[in-house]
Amino acid sequence: MVHALRDPDVLPRNPLIEPPALTSDNSILLDFDGTMVDLVDRPDAVVMDAELGRLIDHLIEVFDRRVAIVSGRSVTQLKFLLGRLATDIALVGSHGAEVHAHTSAATPLRPPELDGVEQAIHFQLAGMPGVLIESKTLGVAVHYRLDPCSEPRVRAVVKDLAASSGLVMQEGKMMLELRTAGADKGTGIAALMNQPPFAGTRPVFAGDDVTDEAGFAAVARMGGHGVLVGPERPTAARYRLADVGAVRQWLGRRP
Numbered sequence: 001m002v003h004a005l006r007d008p009d010v011l012p013r014n015p016l017i018e019p020p021a022l023t024s025d026n027s028i029l030l031d032f033d034g035t036m037v038d039l040v041d042r043p044d045a046v047v048m049d050a051e052l053g054r055l056i057d058h059l060i061e062v063f064d065r066r067v068a069i070v071s072g073r074s075v076t077q078l079k080f081l082l083g084r085l086a087t088d089i090a091l092v093g094s095h096g097a098e099v100h101a102h103t104s105a106a107t108p109l110r111p112p113e114l115d116g117v118e119q120a121i122h123f124q125l126a127g128m129p130g131v132l133i134e135s136k137t138l139g140v141a142v143h144y145r146l147d148p149c150s151e152p153r154v155r156a157v158v159k160d161l162a163a164s165s166g167l168v169m170q171e172g173k174m175m176l177e178l179r180t181a182g183a184d185k186g187t188g189i190a191a192l193m194n195q196p197p198f199a200g201t202r203p204v205f206a207g208d209d210v211t212d213e214a215g216f217a218a219v220a221r222m223g224g225h226g227v228l229v230g231p232e233r234p235t236a237a238r239y240r241l242a243d244v245g246a247v248r249q250w251l252g253r254r255p
């Protein structure tokens, strides 16, 4: 008989149940797109609504600034989206490569090959109006949500460029990205959790995408837990919420 060995962090636990209420020793780590705001057709069409602004203000106050956005977006993009709120929360951007805590900020250098890769993507995917190319601090993302049929072509181009450049191909929702290697949301969260005022608290991380799995595993190792947002799937998260509305409701409850 063959026994399959699997890391317990990634075993699916079915059915995933709703997360318990937050407690005063938690740090609150939140993915952005698909978790705090609904997904929309274009990355640049996302806006912060007033309800989300009030919710983040509430979390900052209740958890004494132990609140972070942990996103595939760059810190520059997050600052633009969050406006004044960005000064009072920590930002882990670029899939964990950038860690901007309250008293320190680390952004690695942009890989020199990225400019050439971005040019090649524009050239090879020219004439595909449903394909959007998003230029980021440490990566370039190619979105096909407006034209899902273009996925095979996008995948082939991005895969080839990953092989020739040494950049990492990051899967996303209706998106493929070429990004700098060496970090993920797990390493980003681990670096953040060493910083004041996060150190010594129990992290709770909510996210919806495959890039969030490394974050779920990381918070579990630190005595916290992950909350998957969306339909069930094999995951390192311990709990699940159905959608952005359910996340906002859960976060809005007082600990």
Ligand SMILES: O=P(O)(O)OC[C@H]1O[C@H](O[C@H]2O[C@H](CO)[C@@H](O)[C@H](O)[C@H]2O)[C@H](O)[C@@H](O)[C@@H]1O
Pocket: 031, 032, 033, 034, 035, 038, 039, 040, 041, 042, 043, 044, 046, 070, 071, 072, 073, 074, 134, 136, 141, 143, 145, 172, 173, 174, 175, 209, 211
């Ligand atoms: O880690 P996240 O905060 O979830 O960021 C992941 C990516 O989010 C954005 O793309 C996604 O949202 C877009 C807007 O709703 C949507 O059009 C796209 O299909 C999604 O993949 C963002 O544009 C990426 O840079 C992030 O990596």
